[in-house]
Amino acid sequence: MKGRIELVSYQQAKLDVERLVNEFSALSLKDRKSYNEAATRQQFILPLFEALGWNTRNAREVAPEENVSRGRVDFAFRLNGVPRFFLETKRVHEDLDDPRWANQAITYSWLKGVTWAVLSNFEELKIFNAEWQETIPARAIFKHLHWEEYLENFDELMLLSKEAVLAGVIDREAEKVGKKIKKTAxxxxxxxxxxxxxxxxxxxxxxxxxxxxxxxxxxxxxxxxxxxxxxxxxxxxxxxxxxxxxxxxxxxxxxxxxxxxxxxxxxxxxxxxxxxxxxxxxxxxxxxxxxxxxxxxxxxxxxxxxxxxxxxxxxxxxxxxxxxxxxxxxxxxxxxxxxxxxxxKRGKRKQQGIFYTPRFVVKYIVQNTLGRMLEKGGLDFALNIKVLDPACGSGSFLLEAFDVLDNFVAHERGEIIGENPKADADRRKHILANNLYGVDLDTQAVEITKLNLWLRSVANREHLPHLPNIRQGNSLVDDKDLAGDTAFSWKREFPEIFEKGGFDIVIGNPPYGMLQPHNADRRLLEYLNANFKVASFKIDIFHLFMEKCLDIARNNSYIGLIVPNTFITNVYTDKLRNMITDECKILEIAVSSEQLFPDAEVNNAIIVLQKENEAGGRQANSIAVALNVDELFLTNDQSSASYRHTIRQEDLILLSSGSWNIKLSDQSVSLFRRIQDNSDPLASIAKVNRGLITGDRDKYISKSPKSEKWLPIITGTDVNRYFIEPAKEYVYFEKPPNAGGTWNPKVHLSSKIVVRQIGYYPIASYDENPYCVTGNIFTIKPVELYAPHYILGILNSKFTQWLWQLLYGDFKAIFPELKGIYLEQFPIRHIDFDSQTNKAHHDNMVKMVQQMLVLQKDLMIAETMLEDRRHKLKQEVELLDAQIDLLVYELYGLSDDEIALIEANG
Structure with a gap:
């Protein structure tokens, strides 16, 4: 446990707990019995959790639960606004074995969808797992500590420390208990x-x-x-x-x-x-x-x-x-x-790319849009902010916006939520009727959004607003011939909004999905092409929603969306990227390497924008980038440098493809510019092709040749650094009508560099046999003076591993892919063949790579050799690899500090 505690000193925590234990021990039995629940809580229980790293004076971390439930508990312990466990406190000497108290804590936690419930009178502390299916509450107990055991079993107490909860230690410890049957959440x-x-x-x-x-x-x-x-x-x-x-x-x-x-x-x-x-x-x-x-x-x-x-x-x-x-x-x-x-119709909603957004994502987006805007003004300003979700679903974003506005307005008015039901009702009615707007194509979604807002806002037995601003409609189509009664004209439906230029806040999780001739009406595609600038030969619904969000937001408004991250790098989304950089300051981009939606098959990005008419303001803007959403949301400190870097907006597009280089930082931009200045794009000195795609593997691929037209073929898994596995299959080398990739025999049936498509960075070798190659391999053939071995040495270097992940790295944690366009753009150090020094570097690289190819071939057959010979070969490979890396560093003119950076990330 000690090694896992980073943010609070383990020893200091133990000293603080020891002080509390000694203080409690010094009390007489009579004094202990005199403590009521409030005194027990303030003098012992909350200080105990302070010692465990929780800021019990910060309502964002430790907050009393609202008195709206007959079975409520006392406190919620939160990280990033999300409850991690609930605490129910009792007075000293209260019998914690009374099943009512465990029942209360467990039931409340289960109803809130939270795993852990804690019950304490300081004399004892019980941790319950609210997910375990037990008919007797006491059987759901995970840990039970007496005050005299707090120091002896301190590691168990530290399971409730902020750092351990943050790291999920208590959840992992619970797994060691064994496979307990869980209640249905x-x-x-x-x-x-x-x-x-x-x-x-x-x-x-x-x-x-x-x-x-x-x-x-x-x-x-x-x-x-x-x-x-x-x-x-x-x-x-x-x-x-x-x-x-x-x-x-x-x-x-x-x-x-x-x-x-x-x-x-x-x-x-x-x-x-x-x-x-x-x-x-x-x-x-x-x-x-x-x-x-x-x-x-x-x-x-x-x-x-x-x-x-x-x-x-x-x-x-x-x-x-x-x-x-x-x-x-x-x-x-x-x-x-x-x-x-x-x-x-779940499959239909999934097919349409409609998924419920995780709460932490909703809170993050609302806080970074509406939260930013509320910093600019006071009460009157807040009461006139117009917040829209154009694909509102069940209303999760509008509910969070409601909470943020409700808290802000109450604070500005000096009101305490829950203290005066009449004041709560008046405040909430105004917010519902004047601040919140939502549109959804699904009638049910509209009705459920309304229900959720009514449920969230009802404070007493008074009239509730009718919510006329939550409407059914097709947010993208204003044509009754195409959309029927759902055709939706934003300016006609909300004229008062557009008289002032548009919405102040646009937030949401728009649906996604490709619209192509095989799955969409021709007239609809024609309409979209005519009415959306970002519509291209690959129309995705979320691209259209992003354009619509920009269109209906006023200048200086904030836009926050969670969308598939493909728009950041895909070639066919250049119009969308250009529209964003031409109209907005990009304030935040956070990408995820994992799937945030359990049923979705995409990786996501959160993007926060501010509409900005002035070009100077956009170009000078500094973008905050988080490359791992999962890490970002494990901490309350979302500005932590360990999770973020910044890049100026004008430096975002340094590649000819127009992709956003969000992995570049202000520190690495100058290095990349220097690399570019002394290099040539690979496509200018070599021809890059993708291998053949048959479209019918069973028909065109065989384990053995059936005639002379069947040629040996390798696939991506056969390609290793400086070594190719012998071909195990054959291809019928006659191009089918619907085939893809390259079928040119001059490409396949000649020596070439081969690069595996699947990977975080290029893995390449040299094919001298030569083999045909499948579509998950790229081929490279130099067209000028450059030797293929020179290019191969650079591609297989640590430098390329580092630079590739910085510039072109796929955000997917599973099956990341290289793209041909990025290979073509990759900067290969220019060689002036009239320069003796340059030519010597080139020739030296060729010589070392040729040696490496021989060594790797020997190493692959070394299983039959003696152990000493295999060990010696491995040492020779490692030494030669290091020499190639040093030559690459020298070629690109890297400093010792820059080399150290690459080596540390290699």
Missing amino acids: VDKKLFQDLATWRHELFRHLRPYNPLWSVKQVDEAVQRILNRLIFIRTVEDRLIEEQRLIPLLREWESKGHKGNLVTNLSELFRELNDSYNSGLFAPHFSENAESEPAPYIKIIEGLHELPGGYGFYDFSAIGADVLGTIYEQYLGYIAQNPDATEVVS
């Missing part, structure tokens, strides 16, 4: 219940109401569920008395006389008078013919909690958990006119 459990209830309702309403269309049945189902969830939430927040269970029990006590649906409708009428938001307005679903069974199942199910601990507490289920639930819930809809069942 609250989001999955409630989603499963919602899907079941939706299915049951649909199955009953469809045959009982034959005049309703499938769309109407689906609308009725959603309206019923939305209303019941709203009621359960206001019940649990104590805004309403219990309404649903008493209504059900009264109906049952009367022998099921009367119509349960009618009784519910009467309740809806009453609530409409109270809240007047549109949610409870008269709706055709109230006239539904149905058996009472599905309604009974839903009402009772909305109260049940698995594990036997109690009931669902909707006041404790956070907006982020509900957002996850509802994004999954959006994946269910009936899809054909004769349907009697609910069919999943």
Whole structure:
């Protein structure tokens, strides 16, 4: 454990805990019994967590939970705004074995979607795993410490230190306990219940109401569920008395006389008078013919909690958990006119590139857009900020924006949230009606966004706004012939916004997906090409959304999006990149090497922009770059230099492809410029080709030759540094009609450099056999005086490994790929063949690389040699490799410090 603690001194923490233990030990039994819960918390429990590295005076790290839940706990311990565990405190001598306290802590943590719950009266400290499926709460205990054991078992106590929680140590320690059965997470459990209830309702309403269309049945189902969830939430927040269970029990006590649906409708009428938001307005679903069974199942199910601990507490289920639930819930809809069942449309939403955004990403984007703007003004300024999500889904970005605005306005007014329900309601009604805007193509998404905003804002039994600014529409298409009723004109729908130039904040996670002739209407493609500057032969929906966001944002506005990172480097997105740099200051770019969305098959980038009309302001702008989103969000200090570097915007495009060189920093730009000045692009001294692509491997590739037209072929995995595995397959060397790559026999059937396509940097060798090569190999043939061995030595050097990852490195952690255009651009040190020194360097490189090719070939067959001979060969290879690297450093004129930098990263 000691080696893992970096940010707080292990020994200092132990000394601080020892001081607390001694102080507690000095108290008499009578004195201890005199401590109430508040005194115990302030004098012992919170100082204990201070010793473990938590800043208990910083509400962003350790915050009391809002008093909105009957089963709430005392404190949430957060990192980057996300709760990592909850703490329930009790007075000294309180019996922690009372199952009520464990039940309270575990249930609350589970409802919040948090793994760990801590219960302490300082005399004892219990850590529970809220995910373990145990009917008896005590069995969910992970660690149990007595105050006299705090020092003896200090490493166990340190599992709750900020640094250990940050590093995930407690989660790894829990895995050592063994494979315990886990409860279904609250989001999955409630989603499963919602899907079941939706299915049951649909199955009953469809045959009982034959005049309703499938769309109407689906609308009725959603309206019923939305209303019941709203009621359960206001019940649990104590805004309403219990309404649903008493209504059900009264109906049952009367022998099921009367119509349960009618009784519910009467309740809806009453609530409409109270809240007047549109949610409870008269709706055709109230006239539904149905058996009472599905309604009974839903009402009772909305109260049940698995594990036997109690009931669902909707006041404790956070907006982020509900957002996850509802994004999954959006994946269910009936899809054909004769349907009697609910069919999943999750695949459709996945196909359309629609995924729920992780909470930490949402918070980061909102804080770096809306948060920046709020720094510029006071109360009146904040009350007039217009925030838009043009693909709002279940409303996660708007919910976070709501929270940020609510906190800011309350602070500016000197109000404490939760203290005055009337003030809370007035403040929140203004924000909902005036600050937040959302559009989505999916009707269900629009309704769920509204529901989420109502749930987040309701503070008392008062009217809620109708949310007219949350609308259904096609954010990209304003043509009724193409989009029907969803055609959406931004300027017509929100004229008051565009009278002032556009939105102040545009945020979101736009959908992605290629639109091509095989999957999109020809007229739609023509429309997009005519109306979007970034539309090209490869149209991706998220490119169009990015252009639309720029178009509808005013000057000096902020734009924050999470999108696939392909737009940063792909050749066909040059128009989009140019549009961004021509219209905006790029404030932040953060890329991820891992997939942030479990079901998505893309790697992502977060980009934060500010619209800027002045070219000088854009060029002088300094961009903050984070190359690993995952590392960035492991710490609260998001400005940490260990995760970031900066680059001037005018230095962003140094390559002829127009790709953004976000791995370059202000420090490395000057070095790269010097390298460029003394080098030639590889394409100017050699021909680069991609190997052949058959389009039908079974037909064109064989393990043995079938005639003289079948030639030996190698694939990328056969290519190693300075060595090629013998060909194991043969290709029928007649170009098929739909083949790709290069089929020119002059390329394949001659000596050449071969470079593996898959890799973080070039891995190359020299093919003298010669072999045909597949499409996951690039070939290089010099066309001037340069010898292939000179180029090969540079490509296989540590210098190239470093420079390639700096300039062209693929952001993918798995199967990164080299691109031919980058090979063509790679700077090969220029040789003046009229210069004796230059020519000597060239010839020396050729000689060493030729030696290396021989040595590597010998090493590959060294398995049959004696151990001493193999060891000697390896030493010769390592020595020659180092000599080649030194020559490359000399060729490029690198200083000792620059060489040390490369060696450290090699």
